[in-house]
């Protein structure tokens with residue numbers, strides 16, 4: 001059977017408009033010689049849940065001790081002005097994983113009583129990019145998108161993670177002693193007596209110890225210190241503090257988080273891989289005030305205003321620390337955002353970055369080489385409040401009848417260079433500036449279709465069809481498509497797949513007797529760098545006689 005080839009623009013690319021108009025700096029530049037980071041490092045992303053900017057010692061915390069995070073910040077790169085994608089869980093995680101802010105991302109709100117919002121097949125996560133290029137990938141902790149369904153497009157196994165262990169939905173993650181957790185496509189029944197953060201730490205340590213030749217990505221979205229303030233055992237050094245029970249236990253949760261981070265760093269060192277690993281530590285939004293926790297006691301937002309759910313700085317500015325023995329200590333004041341993480345990780349892994357992202361790589365800020373500055377940053381909770389920061393200025397627009405706003409809504413304007421606490425509203429003095437910022441905000445929100453990216457496989461007409469979709473900004477040259485697996489099919493070569501284009505090649509199905517794991521592969525060159533993408537076929541059984 002001859003291979004067939006379709007080399008044409010994908011449907012979505014046609015919908016997405018012109019590539020020529022894209023001005024986004026590409027993350028796929030060749031690595032700087034003196035970058036200080038090894039090529040294709042292991043990557044660990046630790047995401048705290050509802051940890052405020054001011055809740056770690058290196059950002060000025062006085063009551064809660066975080067000696068391990070403080071040491072990490074001292075040895076590594078501490079960002080003073082890092083923002084989450086949203087002031088609450090699901091949209092913040094969507095931005096982190098997909099490189100899109102909440103004006104473009106798939107998930108822009110937490111559900112209010114309804115089902116958990118889902119990621120889709122169009123969402124290319126940082127895990128998918130790294131998995132395609134040969135990283136071993138795991139997500140251990142709270143995923144935060146529904147439904148709880150194996151094989152669903154929103155399941156972490158379908159979004160680039162070889163391994164998933166944890167909670168799928170965010171409400172389930174409120175149970176610190178869960179009755180079950182998901183491991184890949186199965187529910188693991190538990191006795192309700194195991195503290196989930198302990199299980200997560202244990203599995204993450206094992207995952208690091210399983211390091212082999214391939215680099216790895218460990219995404220570790222812990223539930224700490226999200227409410228309820230449940231800990232395992234006693235309150236440790238906070239037991240005798242004259243605070244409410246929830247506040248003592250909240251402090252103990254942060255202590256536990258600090259110890260979990262220490263355990264992961266220790267494991268990296270003991271496994272001998274620390275030198276070629278980059279660890280990012282951040283939080284998904286500002287501090288919570290739930291179930292008796294009072295952020296005022298701890299000054300959890302530092303000098304900033306408000307907390308979780310607000311688009312004031314306290315809701316969206318978060319700790320961000322980058323650590324690797326290969327990095328020199330530095331403090332970075334340039335604003336970066338959660339949607340910069342995907343392009344940064346793609347840059348580090350040398351993978352062509354998807355087109356139409358909102359983020360930029362901040363790799364150069366880790367090494368002192370500099371990185372492109374955002375013209376503006378936006379946060380979008382359509383039914384509550386929206387915000388935009390451009391340089392020193394920040395404008396906020398509340399939805400009608402929200403937060404004391406009247407039926408017309410309310411606009412506020414702050415100069416963050418002189419007023420980081422957002423106390424002096426200048427909207428009445430500078431209505432022109434506020435209007436200009438809000439016009440930019442409005443133009444930043446939309447539903448651009450995503451351009452398909454990556455490798456996919458499907459079984460049709462007695463063949464396994466491998467499709468390579470160039471959803472990046474640069475041509476992919478000398479493309480060779482083929483199969484790994486029980487019987488290596490002969491590769492098929494084409495000269496070039498342009499941005500927005502796809503190529504499909506059909507290969508004969510492996511015979512029933514050799515049924516097993518089949519892996520599609522694409523070898524190509526992008527911007528002078530050779531690439532190898534591999535993807536394991538999922539779904540339909542791989543035998544000729546199983547095809548209807």
Ligand SMILES: [Ca+2]
Pocket residue numbers: 049050088089226284285
């Ligand atoms: Ca959160």
